[in-house]
Amino acid sequence: MITFDEVTKSYPSARGGEPTIAVDKLSLEAPTGKITVLVGPSGCGKTTSLRMVNRMTDPTSGTIAIDGQDIMSTDAATLRRGIGYVIQHAGLFPHRTVVDNVATVPLLLGWSKDKARSRAREVLELVGLPGAYADRYPAQLSGGQQQRVGVARALAADPPVMLMDEPFSAVDPVVRDQLQDEFLRLQDELGKTIVFVTHDIDEAIKMGDQVAVLRVGGVLAQVATPEYLLAHPIDDFVADFVGRDRGYRSLSFQPSPQLPLREEVVVPMGAEPDAVRAATNDPWVLVVDDEARPQGWVEPQRIQAAIEPSMLHRGGTVARADGPLRAMLDAALSSPSRRGVVVDDKGRLLGSVRAHEVLAAIEATDRPEADPDDVAPTEDRSA
Ligand SMILES: Nc1ncnc2c1ncn2[C@@H]1O[C@H](COP(=O)(O)OP(=O)(O)OP(=O)(O)O)[C@@H](O)[C@H]1O
Numbered sequence: 001m002i003t004f005d006e007v008t009k010s011y012p013s014a015r016g017g018e019p020t021i022a023v024d025k026l027s028l029e030a031p032t033g034k035i036t037v038l039v040g041p042s043g044c045g046k047t048t049s050l051r052m053v054n055r056m057t058d059p060t061s062g063t064i065a066i067d068g069q070d071i072m073s074t075d076a077a078t079l080r081r082g083i084g085y086v087i088q089h090a091g092l093f094p095h096r097t098v099v100d101n102v103a104t105v106p107l108l109l110g111w112s113k114d115k116a117r118s119r120a121r122e123v124l125e126l127v128g129l130p131g132a133y134a135d136r137y138p139a140q141l142s143g144g145q146q147q148r149v150g151v152a153r154a155l156a157a158d159p160p161v162m163l164m165d166e167p168f169s170a171v172d173p174v175v176r177d178q179l180q181d182e183f184l185r186l187q188d189e190l191g192k193t194i195v196f197v198t199h200d201i202d203e204a205i206k207m208g209d210q211v212a213v214l215r216v217g218g219v220l221a222q223v224a225t226p227e228y229l230l231a232h233p234i235d236d237f238v239a240d241f242v243g244r245d246r247g248y249r250s251l252s253f254q255p256s257p258q259l260p261l262r263e264e265v266v267v268p269m270g271a272e273p274d275a276v277r278a279a280t281n282d283p284w285v286l287v288v289d290d291e292a293r294p295q296g297w298v299e300p301q302r303i304q305a306a307i308e309p310s311m312l313h314r315g316g317t318v319a320r321a322d323g324p325l326r327a328m329l330d331a332a333l334s335s336p337s338r339r340g341v342v343v344d345d346k347g348r349l350l351g352s353v354r355a356h357e358v359l360a361a362i363e364a365t366d367r368p369e370a371d372p373d374d375v376a377p378t379e380d381r382s383a
Pocket residue numbers: 011020021022023040041042043044045046047048049199
């Protein structure tokens with residue numbers, strides 16, 4: 001666990017004016033094996049808070065401890081070797097190969113070159129960069145690949161603690177999404193204690209086991225689980241920051257328990273028009289393959305020949321029965337029949353839902369204070 005206790009950082013003014021308070025009496029616990037995200041507008045002290053953990057900068061007052069030990073009791077270089085650090089644009093050494101970049105900390109720790117390089121190849125594999133990339137130079141990689149190398153370098157010596165400063169911000173949204181997913185999968189296995197800085201609330205909500213929202217002036221506004229933050233922003237600043245669409249965002253966390261599914265009339269691929277029209281009076285009918293997996297919709301009154309893939313209206317996402325309510329709502333709203341298709345974990349049809357049914361389920365579950373299963377806040381603090 002990383003503990004910030006009343007940590008303040010102020011920078012003296014260059015011209016003898018008021019000092020800048022970058023971080024103001026920050027008290028926060030980053031639990032072991034979890035991701036704690038620091039989020040907030042530009043200049044709110046996120047990076048400064050992070051850099052105090054590995055002593056890139058020292059607090060003006062207050063203490064930071066890792067597993068109860070004050071970080072000031074360890075010399076800065078030793079402390080840093082035990083903490084993985086990932087920054088935006090990866091910060092790789094341009095004149096070293098990928099494998100040597102990743103081997104940096106193991107070498108500093110005194111490992112032999114062979115052992116350090118073989119470990120480096122192992123972690124590169126772990127972050128999805130197989131052998132062929134190891135001997136390239138950073139400039140020969142895409143932005144997303146460079147970020148993977150950055151993550152691999154931070155993981156190389158297997159530190160229990162990782163600090164990540166906007167690690168995925170410099171890549172396009174699709175690659176970012178992919179890197180986030182892969183990192184979360186990796187973290188499931190590795191269980192590092194992570195402090196993660198971002199200015200992007202969506203990233204914070206996706207990545208964080210807990211999210212700390214900071215306001216300019218370096219004051220902690222609220223720290224809570226993402227679910228709790230979305231449901232109960234402590235004040236207008238946090239509410240504005242997490243966004244007006246927070247109700248919709250919060251659906252990502254709500255599983256769809258016992259949502260009654262309607263039976264959906266289906267026709268097989270290859271069905272003849274008469275058979276399709278005999279099956280239903282509905283303007284839309286769902287077509288399935290021979291394993292009952294939904295393929296798309298057709299309009300019975302319009303088809304002139306046996307159903308083939310080119311006739312299918314494929315609009316509409318399908319939702320997994322064990323997925324979140326947000327996916328159910330998306331499925332209902334995006335379906336041409338307005339019936340959202342719900343499938344099992346093998347993609348086989350279970351039934352359908354309508355948007356109003358999903359909304360009723362939301363109404364029933366979107367009452368965190370009344371719901372005994374609600375995740376309690378980790379902590380609330382007002383400024
Ligand atoms: N070395 C420094 N000297 C003087 N002021 C500094 C220094 N480093 C940071 N600051 C100031 O401290 C405040 C917090 O900066 P910090 O970089 O921690 O914010 P941030 O939330 O990470 O911002 P961003 O999202 O823009 O990176 C800012 O007002 C910044 O100008």
